[in-house]
Amino acid sequence: MGGRMTGNATKQILNGDSRMVASLMSLIEDGDPKVKAVLKSIYPHTGKAYVIGVTGAAGTGKSSLIDRMTAEYRQRKKKVGILAVDPSSLFSTGALLGDRIRMRDHFVDDGVFIRSFATRGSNGGVSAAVREGIHLLDAAGKQVIFVETIGVGQDQLEIATLAHMVVVVLTPQMGDEVQGMKAGLAEIADILVVNKADLLGADETVQQLEALFADEDFHIVATSAIKNQQIDVLVECIEQHRKESVGNGKYQSKRLHLCRQELLSLLREKVFAELAKKIADGSLETQVKLIAERQIDPYSAVDQIAKRIGMKQSAVQAK
Amino acid sequence: MGGRMTGNATKQILNGDSRMVASLMSLIEDGDPKVKAVLKSIYPHTGKAYVIGVTGAAGTGKSSLIDRMTAEYRQRKKKVGILAVDPSSLFSTGALLGDRIRMRDHFVDDGVFIRSFATRGSNGGVSAAVREGIHLLDAAGKQVIFVETIGVGQDQLEIATLAHMVVVVLTPQMGDEVQGMKAGLAEIADILVVNKADLLGADETVQQLEALFADEDFHIVATSAIKNQQIDVLVECIEQHRKESVGNGKYQSKRLHLCRQELLSLLREKVFAELAKKIADGSLETQVKLIAERQIDPYSAVDQIAKRIGMKQSAVQAK
Numbered sequence: 001m002g003g004r005m006t007g008n009a010t011k012q013i014l015n016g017d018s019r020m021v022a023s024l025m026s027l028i029e030d031g032d033p034k035v036k037a038v039l040k041s042i043y044p045h046t047g048k049a050y051v052i053g054v055t056g057a058a059g060t061g062k063s064s065l066i067d068r069m070t071a072e073y074r075q076r077k078k079k080v081g082i083l084a085v086d087p088s089s090l091f092s093t094g095a096l097l098g099d100r101i102r103m104r105d106h107f108v109d110d111g112v113f114i115r116s117f118a119t120r121g122s123n124g125g126v127s128a129a130v131r132e133g134i135h136l137l138d139a140a141g142k143q144v145i146f147v148e149t150i151g152v153g154q155d156q157l158e159i160a161t162l163a164h165m166v167v168v169v170l171t172p173q174m175g176d177e178v179q180g181m182k183a184g185l186a187e188i189a190d191i192l193v194v195n196k197a198d199l200l201g202a203d204e205t206v207q208q209l210e211a212l213f214a215d216e217d218f219h220i221v222a223t224s225a226i227k228n229q230q231i232d233v234l235v236e237c238i239e240q241h242r243k244e245s246v247g248n249g250k251y252q253s254k255r256l257h258l259c260r261q262e263l264l265s266l267l268r269e270k271v272f273a274e275l276a277k278k279i280a281d282g283s284l285e286t287q288v289k290l291i292a293e294r295q296i297d298p299y300s301a302v303d304q305i306a307k308r309i310g311m312k313q314s315a316v317q318a319k
Numbered sequence: 320m321g322g323r324m325t326g327n328a329t330k331q332i333l334n335g336d337s338r339m340v341a342s343l344m345s346l347i348e349d350g351d352p353k354v355k356a357v358l359k360s361i362y363p364h365t366g367k368a369y370v371i372g373v374t375g376a377a378g379t380g381k382s383s384l385i386d387r388m389t390a391e392y393r394q395r396k397k398k399v400g401i402l403a404v405d406p407s408s409l410f411s412t413g414a415l416l417g418d419r420i421r422m423r424d425h426f427v428d429d430g431v432f433i434r435s436f437a438t439r440g441s442n443g444g445v446s447a448a449v450r451e452g453i454h455l456l457d458a459a460g461k462q463v464i465f466v467e468t469i470g471v472g473q474d475q476l477e478i479a480t481l482a483h484m485v486v487v488v489l490t491p492q493m494g495d496e497v498q499g500m501k502a503g504l505a506e507i508a509d510i511l512v513v514n515k516a517d518l519l520g521a522d523e524t525v526q527q528l529e530a531l532f533a534d535e536d537f538h539i540v541a542t543s544a545i546k547n548q549q550i551d552v553l554v555e556c557i558e559q560h561r562k563e564s565v566g567n568g569k570y571q572s573k574r575l576h577l578c579r580q581e582l583l584s585l586l587r588e589k590v591f592a593e594l595a596k597k598i599a600d601g602s603l604e605t606q607v608k609l610i611a612e613r614q615i616d617p618y619s620a621v622d623q624i625a626k627r628i629g630m631k632q633s634a635v636q637a638k
Contacts, residue, residue, distance in 0.1 A: 270621055291582060306589055
């Protein structure tokens with residue numbers, strides 16, 4: 001993307017042009033370096049959106065809930081962005097896509113932008129891509145951005161490095177399981193939602209959670225996304241949490257935290273790239289063969305490579 | 320661990336002492352650096368075990384299958400190690416633990432060592448820990464090592480960097496879903512198992528898979544772990560795959576691949592640690608604040624830090 005194209009793209013993003021947002025999202029998903037210039041030039045115009053992470057097990061109704069919250073925020077005249085992170089699973093059931101399709105009412109609403117991201121990619125590439133997507137939506141004037149992730153494995157905790165607050169979605173079917181989730185929930189959640197509250201046992205689940213977190217100031221809300229019940233209460237709860245966190249300084253330190261995580265992630269990416277260049281001379285393969293033949297152990301091999309890289313570097317810099 | 324303790328621990332590992340294996344596994348899981356000395360000294364004695372990755376969605380019966388295969392390998396007088404990687408999920412149902420308990424018959428058999436690893440931990444720490452666990456079991460004389468993982472998210476593809484071959488477990492309930500899994504399966508699997516073959520639709524699933532992979536030399540085996548059916552066929556199939564891969568050189572290049580992945584992982588870990596030291600002087604925080612205030616974009620901030628680190632480094636080295 002040349003300087004002039006970057007300028008045009010930047011202008012269109014700042015004007016909230018959905019087609020430009022969509023085409024840059026594709027570049028981001030493909031890891032195309034051309035998008036960097038636009039991201040740099042829009043960056044001063046970001047930092048206004050409020051980013052809400054929504055996570056939970058498969059089948060808890062996260063997408064439906066986001067769909068309903070989006071409608072509620074639209075009533076409140078807020079522009080909404082949605083980034084849904086699909087875990088790259090061999091065993092995907094296609095259910096996620098089905099959920100997305102239910103959101104199609106919003107597709108014709110220019111105040112809403114919806115995008116799925118596939119989580120395939122190396123070196124925390126997903127989080128990096130999601131961060132870039134958030135910046136785009138933010139610069140394009142979206143005031144509320146939902147990031148939907150599934151809560152499993154290494155992907156799960158990254159939501160806390162991407163969002164200003166995290167909503168964890170549970171269901172009454174989980175029953176006594178919530179006991180075992182206490183530490184995990186306490187670490188990640190700002191608001192707990194018991195969705196599918198129309199099902200049997202919802203009150204008990206809410207009571208269990210209230211007892212479990214009696215000492216903490218968790219918000220716990222029971223909703224039914226499918227019946228569109230208590231969605232306004234949930235959104236009010238989110239807004240209340242936002243105001244409180246701005247008041248007590250937690251929002252400001254969270255902002256710093258997100259910036260720090262982004263900077264560290266970019267720094268690691270750069271250091272990896274440097275490393276790849278330095279070991280591209282074939283000396284890695286020499287060590288690999290020695291390890292495979294058990295003539296050296298991998299821990300000593302790393303020390304040798306590190307030493308060699310360091311020495312080479314200083315030699316180059318001495319010129 | 321002092322030199323003498325390292326020597327004792329090494330001797331006990333090489334003698335196959337299960338208690339020493341267990342206590343070093345705990346150190347590995349805790350990320351205790353003391354274990355490195357033992358790993359170095361046992362490394363020349365490793366490289367004999369055959370590592371079989373077993374992956375699949377939750378509920379496919381992976382643990383039961385490993386349980387049965389272990390019994391079959393014990394009949395064949397092979398010593399077996401099992402490392403089960405539990406994904407750290409907020410939403411864990413405890414089902415995994417239940418599966419493990421079913422394996423308790425093997426707990427009293429000194430020819431079998433079973434261990435669960437929690438996948439919590441930063442920087443690919445799980446794979447690093449599993450690799451170290453494999454080396455321990457290998458040095459302790461286990462001839463077959465199963466590594467069980469759940470196939471979701473970023474964790475999923477790492478099994479191919481840990482194991483000599485990968486068995487993917489499916490069930491008849493998946494039905495037409497397998498179509499969408501073709502690319503993923505082709506990338507990762509050496510053997511496809513349709514477990515729960517006692518259920519309706521098993522034959523159709525096998526036929527679907529055979530049609531889907533007509534052009535490839537996949538082994539497809541239908542088993543019932545719960546009824547202990549076709550387990551000997553599966554094990555024979557694994558052994559045949561192993562022999563073939565040794566014969567055609569694939570095993571040798573896979574060995575190099577695993578060594579390369581381990582070396583790269585250790586190298587990244589070391590480079591991260593170096594980076595953390597270099598940016599510990601507070602200059603990161605300065606940039607973080609500037610980013611949060613939108614006075615600089617994160618991409619430019621990274622360039623500045625990289626430049627500064629490089630300069631500082633050369634100044635130190637010039638002394």
